[in-house]
Amino acid sequence: DTAVSQTPKYLVTQMGNDKSIKCEQNLGHDTMYWYKQDSKKFLKIMFSYNNKELIINETVPNRFSPKSPDKAHLNLHINSLELGDSAVYFCASSQDGFRAFFGQGTRLTVV
Amino acid sequence: DAKTTQPNSMESNEEEPVHLPCNHSTISGTDYIHWYRQLPSQGPEYVIHGLTSNVNNRMASLAIAEDRKSSTLILHRATLRDAAVYYCILRGGSQGNLIFGKGTKLSVKP
Numbered sequence: 001d002t003a004v005s006q007t008p009k010y011l012v013t014q015m016g017n018d019k020s021i022k023c024e025q026n027l028g029h030d031t032m033y034w035y036k037q038d039s040k041k042f043l044k045i046m047f048s049y050n051n052k053e054l055i056i057n058e059t060v061p062n063r064f065s066p067k068s069p070d071k072a073h074l075n076l077h078i079n080s081l082e083l084g085d086s087a088v089y090f091c092a093s094s095q096d097g098f099r100a101f102f103g104q105g106t107r108l109t110v111v
Numbered sequence: 112d113a114k115t116t117q118p119n120s121m122e123s124n125e126e127e128p129v130h131l132p133c134n135h136s137t138i139s140g141t142d143y144i145h146w147y148r149q150l151p152s153q154g155p156e157y158v159i160h161g162l163t164s165n166v167n168n169r170m171a172s173l174a175i176a177e178d179r180k181s182s183t184l185i186l187h188r189a190t191l192r193d194a195a196v197y198y199c200i201l202r203g204g205s206q207g208n209l210i211f212g213k214g215t216k217l218s219v220k221p
Contacts, residue, residue: 004154033208041196043155043211055208090154097202098143100209102154 003027006091006103013081014111021076021106023091032074033092033100034066043090049074078108086110115199120216123189131184131215133199138179141203146173146184147211148195155198155211158184194219 004025013019025032031050037043047066048055054066063079078085088107094100116134123129135144146158159166159173161182166173172185186193198214 035211042213043149043198045208045210048208092154098145098160099157100147100155102156105152105154 002103003101004091004093004103006089006106008106009104010107010109012109012111015081015083017081018077018079019081019108020078021089021091021108023074023076023103024072025091025093025101026072027093027095027101028071029093029095029101030071031094031097032068033094034074034076035090035092035102037088037090037105039087046076046089047074081108081110083110115201115212117197117199117212117215119213120218122218122220123186123193125191125219125221126188129186129189129193129217129219131186131197131199131217132181133183134181135199135201136180138201139203142201143203144173144175144179144182145200145202145209146171147198147200147209148193149198149214150192150195158197189217189219191219191221193217 007022033048034046035043046060065077068074086109088105090105091103092100143162145160147155149155159171161173174183196214196216198211200209
């Protein structure tokens with residue numbers, strides 16, 4: 001069983017479109033995260049979500065919005081996609097704050 | 112979050128031990144030292160974490176300097192599968208996010 005799963009694995013879309021990436025964790029963790037890894041391979045935290053408390057990295061454009069229908073899911077919605085949004089997006093979860101489990105990533109390509 | 116400094120890259124031979132260094136001279140008393148690795152085309156994977164004492168698990172050992180200003184991740188016998196980018200991260204207890212730096216790209220030669 002995959003602990004943290006993301007769908008889709010690959011996403012190619014045109015500029016200006018709105019898209020969503022889904023993330024599910026079956027670990028019963030309370031905290032979930034979204035990270036972005038750009039072409040230079042830097043991993044940057046975008047959001048963390050714990051018990052309905054959302055902590056946003058202030059550098060993230062408001063076109064990005066996380067939505068959590070329940071504790072096991074944290075989806076990422078992106079509006080008006082731009083070329084610079086092309087990256088690999090990773091979802092992660094953690095219970096104790098010490099050990100985070102990451103998904104396999106979603107490679108988003110905006111053309 | 113305090114900053115860490117790691118070499119950009121390291122090479123190792125298969126079956127030999129690997130010592131990956133990390134400097135964190137501005138570490139605070141409540142900062143834990145975390146290590147993650149990222150294999151090619153995969154998400155980051157937890158390796159180990161510690162506060163003051165050396166730590167061992169099935170993947171690796173973490174040696175922490177007495178003044179806590181540096182630490183070393185030890186892979187006892189490198190395998191080809193250990194080729195990855197290794198990240199040393201400081202985090203204040205269970206709070207705060209994991210802030211990834213550039214990491215060390217480890218290459219393992221057969």
